[in-house]
Amino acid sequence: MNNIFEKGKVLNLTTSVDYSEGGIVSKQIIKSNPGNITLxxxxxxxxxxxxxxxxxxxxxxxxxxxxxxxGGEPFILKQGETIIMPAxxxxxxxxxxxxxxxxxxxxG
Known part of the structure; x- marks a missing residue:
């Protein structure tokens, strides 16, 4: 994963990653000791x-x-929704x- 996002610039996260037919794409936005943010x-x-x-x-x-x-319980999520997965x-x-x-x- 390469960090290609410029700091101090407006990002549109939805258009910042493309779909790959039959695949998964990941782009790291921030990687640091306290944590990671990945698209x-x-x-x-x-x-x-x-x-x-x-x-x-x-x-x-x-x-x-x-x-x-x-924990085996299914949740269906769609655009605009968020869920926290516990440690x-x-x-x-x-x-x-x-x-x-x-x-x-x-x-932490």
Missing amino acids: FSFAKGQGLTEHTAPFDAMVQVLDGVAEIKI NISHALHAIENFKMLLTMIR
């Missing part, structure tokens, strides 16, 4: 398998629809349609 796009049907993370992570949906499971609880993601999100993870 993702998922083609319909793509996702992230169930896993855990040692820190809370917030997903902000920028485009499309996805199912996010947290050390399993979670997974599946793009119901083409889907873009901003992932913010803060360590």
Whole structure:
């Protein structure tokens, strides 16, 4: 992941990442010791398998629809919605349609 975002410039996150047919694209916006902010796009049907993370992570949906499971409980999220995935609880993601999100993870 390369940081290609200029500081002090207006960003349109929704148009800052393209879809890749049948794939997943990620672009790191900020990477630092306290945490990371990463922009993702998922083609319909793509996702992230169930896993855990040692820190809370917030997903902000920028485009499309996805199912996010947290501790086995499914949530359907669409553009404009946000969910916080708690630390050390399993979670997974599946793009119901083409889907873009901003992932913010803060360590601590």
